[in-house]
Amino acid sequence: MRYLSVAEIAKKWDVSERSVRNYCAQGRVMGAFITGKTWNIPEKAEKPERTNKKKEEPITLLDILKEQKASKYSGGIYHKTQIDLTYNSNHIEGSRLTHDQTRYIFETNTIGVENEVLNVDDVIETANHFRCIDVIIDNAKALLTEKLIKELHLIQKNGTSDSRKDGFAVGDYKKLPNEVGGMQTALPEEVADQIKALLTEYNAREEKTFEDILDFHVKFERIHPFQDGNGRVGRLIMFKECLKYNIVPFIIEDNLKMFYYRGLKEWNNERGYLTDTCLTAQDQYKAYLDYFRIAYDQ
Numbered sequence: 001m002r003y004l005s006v007a008e009i010a011k012k013w014d015v016s017e018r019s020v021r022n023y024c025a026q027g028r029v030m031g032a033f034i035t036g037k038t039w040n041i042p043e044k045a046e047k048p049e050r051t052n053k054k055k056e057e058p059i060t061l062l063d064i065l066k067e068q069k070a071s072k073y074s075g076g077i078y079h080k081t082q083i084d085l086t087y088n089s090n091h092i093e094g095s096r097l098t099h100d101q102t103r104y105i106f107e108t109n110t111i112g113v114e115n116e117v118l119n120v121d122d123v124i125e126t127a128n129h130f131r132c133i134d135v136i137i138d139n140a141k142a143l144l145t146e147k148l149i150k151e152l153h154l155i156q157k158n159g160t161s162d163s164r165k166d167g168f169a170v171g172d173y174k175k176l177p178n179e180v181g182g183m184q185t186a187l188p189e190e191v192a193d194q195i196k197a198l199l200t201e202y203n204a205r206e207e208k209t210f211e212d213i214l215d216f217h218v219k220f221e222r223i224h225p226f227q228d229g230n231g232r233v234g235r236l237i238m239f240k241e242c243l244k245y246n247i248v249p250f251i252i253e254d255n256l257k258m259f260y261y262r263g264l265k266e267w268n269n270e271r272g273y274l275t276d277t278c279l280t281a282q283d284q285y286k287a288y289l290d291y292f293r294i295a296y297d298q
Contacts, residue, residue: 001031003040013047022059023048025067037071062243064294065137074107077292078137081251082106085239086129088253089232092260095122102126121160128156129232136240143203144241146195152233153226162228174227181265185224194223213241214274218267248289248296250281 006024010017024032024039028048032041061077068078087095087102096119097105104112105126111118132155139148154171157163163170173191177184186194202208202216217238224230235252242249252260256277263274289296 002043004043006039009041021067022063025070034071060246061294062140069137077294080288082130082133085251086126088251089235090125090129091254092257093231097122097126106130124159128158131155132236136236140240140243152236153229156229156232168227173225178224180224191225195225208241208245210247213238214278218264221264248282248286250278250285252281256281
């Protein structure tokens with residue numbers, strides 16, 4: 001069987017190359033398969049029918065992230081999201097890896113060290129966080145469940161020194177009481193019921209707003225269900241839910257860290273602190289989308 005390239009098929013079908021790649025990534029082209037970064041498409045493959053022949057379905061950010069993830073596309077929004085979300089979320093929690101070191105690990109799956117000592121946990125949690133991002137992209141449209149939340153924690157903390165500590169449950173709820181920001185959190189015996197109640201309340205809303213997602217995040221962080229890793233898991237959940245509801249996601253960068261913490265603490269009294277911080281972060285992600293010429297709802 002003879003196979004054609006994306007460019008050849010795009011010309012044959014009279015559509016854009018992006019449309020052809022999307023058709024392939026969505027499994028709508030019979031017999032198409034990927035080698036490296038290249039789609040191989042049977043010469044006699046039929047052009048998929050449009051769901052609306054007058055107007056094509058909009059290509060969402062999630063579609064593009066899935067396509068670039070599947071094709072291992074380098075230098076696009078998937079690549080940038082992996083590096084920036086991982087670097088910033090880990091940095092908030094005390095990782096000492098630089099942005100360049102994070103990028104190097106993602107791009108080469110190796111560690112370049114010269115006259116420097118690196119913390120092994122920082123490296124492991126960086127590699128683990130890349131996998132977590134893939135999980136939230138793959139499961140973006142799925143219902144948010146305890147199983148998914150625990151899976152993210154299991155992946156994030158697997159192989160770390162924490163995972164070898166007595167009483168530290170990787171992929172399961174905490175066994176010992178803990179605090180966050182000087183505030184008490186749910187006791188270990190309360191966590192399961194409180195998380196179930198939070199998910200029931202949240203999932204009962206058919207369509208989620210930006211504020212709904214932030215409200216879930218605040219309540220999740222106050223429960224603090226895991227011994228460690230709650231912030232990273234919570235921010236991954238926010239990113240996932242934004243993708244699900246076609247809301248532009250956001251990355252809390254280091255310059256917003258203190259505003260983010262204040263917003264979490266003051267949510268019950270003044271929601272504007274956290275909302276404005278996350279909207280500022282969202283504006284930065286929109287700038288990324290503008291650069292890569294990816295359309296989004298204003």
